[in-house]
Amino acid sequence: MRKRILELLRENGQEPLSGEDISKKLNITRTAVWKHIQALKSEGYEIESLQKRGYILRRIPDRLFPQEIASCLKTKWLGRNICYQEKVDSTNNFAKKLANDGCKDGLLVVAEEQGAGKGRLSRGWISPYAKGIWFSVVLKPPFLPQEASKCTLLAAVAVVKAVNNIKGVKAAIKWPNDILLNGRKMVGILTEMNAEFGHINYVVIGIGINTHASGSDYPPEVRDLAVSVADAARSPFRRVELLAAVLKNMEELYELAVEQGFAFVFDEWRKYSCTLGEKVKVIAPERTYLGTAVDIDSDGLLLVKTNDGHLERVVAGDVSIRPAKTVKGVYQ
Amino acid sequence: MRKRILELLRENGQEPLSGEDISKKLNITRTAVWKHIQALKSEGYEIESLQKRGYILRRIPDRLFPQEIASCLKTKWLGRNICYQEKVDSTNNFAKKLANDGCKDGLLVVAEEQGAGKGRLSRGWISPYAKGIWFSVVLKPPFLPQEASKCTLLAAVAVVKAVNNIKGVKAAIKWPNDILLNGRKMVGILTEMNAEFGHINYVVIGIGINTHASGSDYPPEVRDLAVSVADAARSPFRRVELLAAVLKNMEELYELAVEQGFAFVFDEWRKYSCTLGEKVKVIAPERTYLGTAVDIDSDGLLLVKTNDGHLERVVAGDVSIRPAKTVKGVYQ
Numbered sequence: 001m002r003k004r005i006l007e008l009l010r011e012n013g014q015e016p017l018s019g020e021d022i023s024k025k026l027n028i029t030r031t032a033v034w035k036h037i038q039a040l041k042s043e044g045y046e047i048e049s050l051q052k053r054g055y056i057l058r059r060i061p062d063r064l065f066p067q068e069i070a071s072c073l074k075t076k077w078l079g080r081n082i083c084y085q086e087k088v089d090s091t092n093n094f095a096k097k098l099a100n101d102g103c104k105d106g107l108l109v110v111a112e113e114q115g116a117g118k119g120r121l122s123r124g125w126i127s128p129y130a131k132g133i134w135f136s137v138v139l140k141p142p143f144l145p146q147e148a149s150k151c152t153l154l155a156a157v158a159v160v161k162a163v164n165n166i167k168g169v170k171a172a173i174k175w176p177n178d179i180l181l182n183g184r185k186m187v188g189i190l191t192e193m194n195a196e197f198g199h200i201n202y203v204v205i206g207i208g209i210n211t212h213a214s215g216s217d218y219p220p221e222v223r224d225l226a227v228s229v230a231d232a233a234r235s236p237f238r239r240v241e242l243l244a245a246v247l248k249n250m251e252e253l254y255e256l257a258v259e260q261g262f263a264f265v266f267d268e269w270r271k272y273s274c275t276l277g278e279k280v281k282v283i284a285p286e287r288t289y290l291g292t293a294v295d296i297d298s299d300g301l302l303l304v305k306t307n308d309g310h311l312e313r314v315v316a317g318d319v320s321i322r323p324a325k326t327v328k329g330v331y332q
Numbered sequence: 333m334r335k336r337i338l339e340l341l342r343e344n345g346q347e348p349l350s351g352e353d354i355s356k357k358l359n360i361t362r363t364a365v366w367k368h369i370q371a372l373k374s375e376g377y378e379i380e381s382l383q384k385r386g387y388i389l390r391r392i393p394d395r396l397f398p399q400e401i402a403s404c405l406k407t408k409w410l411g412r413n414i415c416y417q418e419k420v421d422s423t424n425n426f427a428k429k430l431a432n433d434g435c436k437d438g439l440l441v442v443a444e445e446q447g448a449g450k451g452r453l454s455r456g457w458i459s460p461y462a463k464g465i466w467f468s469v470v471l472k473p474p475f476l477p478q479e480a481s482k483c484t485l486l487a488a489v490a491v492v493k494a495v496n497n498i499k500g501v502k503a504a505i506k507w508p509n510d511i512l513l514n515g516r517k518m519v520g521i522l523t524e525m526n527a528e529f530g531h532i533n534y535v536v537i538g539i540g541i542n543t544h545a546s547g548s549d550y551p552p553e554v555r556d557l558a559v560s561v562a563d564a565a566r567s568p569f570r571r572v573e574l575l576a577a578v579l580k581n582m583e584e585l586y587e588l589a590v591e592q593g594f595a596f597v598f599d600e601w602r603k604y605s606c607t608l609g610e611k612v613k614v615i616a617p618e619r620t621y622l623g624t625a626v627d628i629d630s631d632g633l634l635l636v637k638t639n640d641g642h643l644e645r646v647v648a649g650d651v652s653i654r655p656a657k658t659v660k661g662v663y664q
Contacts, residue, residue, distance in 0.1 A: 196452060196525070197481045300529075
């Protein structure tokens, strides 16, 4: 009901809308209208009450409320079910629980803050209150488990295209799926999969976009490694709109991948990559070596031509770009 | 301590071992020895007390107690940590919880009964008390997520070799990993994986071996589809020994696969398959078709030559062998 009242107020723009009109349109009592308006105010909506004329929505709070996301979402199914948490340990863990309980394909879990955000390879991810977009989506792809990890590259493309639409932002993808701006980390992605033989039960893609965190939001040792969208943006942007843009890109790329495979996604990934063509240092479990990143293979694994002329497929471990265009960590 | 008392009694065979000897060897009081003996009796161990001469272990209960498994286990690491549950909802679910909490590679979860045993594709699995071996192992393979589903074929080979070592049992593997005896289902396997990009967090292989369940253990509609090891066995066998044999096979095959890839495992699988060379009906998500199963590919997927001459790769859905050498279900 609150969502519908907001819709009416939004439609009316800067014209007042009377409590009576609202009560008639939604078939609820005037008292109910008043109560909902009070609740919206307590959530941070600035709603002006003009005596005898009605209500005007003056300002929307900078929160990732489902009704706010929904009001700018242009997807068909992705993110159409939203689970909003003011604070959660990890959106990925929460999403996995819901997925284990049989949630719908395309569910979005979003939080203002993560108490124990997770990055790849058991690393942490710092997620301060309302300073980023910390979210996870649940997908139930029809393709084979062998293909699932390609979704992580897909997610990186979806995000980089969305952030680069903001004036002043020119980010790039570091293999496989970190998003960097001037060598500093702006976005981390963690894709987790649950599968059985020949069948993916679900994929959870967790994405942390640092929109506003800086300086003291981070421990001293990683401060210089992080960057926010706001650091680069030359025009204001809203978190909900950025989130909606990411979801729209993701849905389009995903539907394409389901229909035609990942070739297009990989081509897009190559376009936005800041790893390919660069000198890299690969810290693999068993050894460390230097080389040049030449391409990704059909599984999305990095192909590195080593300094002694071999072609290596990087399957695990850290890759850092030399000279340091990238950074390890940010508690990634 | 109880395990060590059992070891001493076992070593002594049918000779009595005095309480005093036990108390000296284990450095505990006579009262403590007596208490442990009482506890063992209450677990079903038949221990005879001969006045002034000591204790003799007469009979071991038919339970999957860790000390019993350990006493016949010949593996290096697989199953060396055992979590025994008299009753559990599902050993796979339990194992996944322990894996999420960071359990060791090779952990074994075993139960006498499952309240909600799980089969492939969200089917159930009937697991009555002490009438089968219901267990799961947690593996943390070094290979890529792309390879994980091959573990399910590996598990099938490990089980079929172990059951066929019992006199009278001649079972075969139905693609991908059911084990049949005369067309009836004796064993089901459910492999679940948790992975991120380029890295398997863990694989849980759940195996249900029906050793003794029959008739009224099953609902009427599936009675004719199930068979137990005891139905075919022409000599007595112990559940713990069968379990230990499966684990031994599994460890050997797994170490080979990690070192040299899955070629050997797949060759073994082909030897024991009752699917290859047979007329099959494939019920795929989008259509049903008839053909002949000709091979498995390098991912372990079934290759079927359809009646109109195409080669199809079966990636999901049911495969039944015509004429019915196999059965769907047993609440699989």
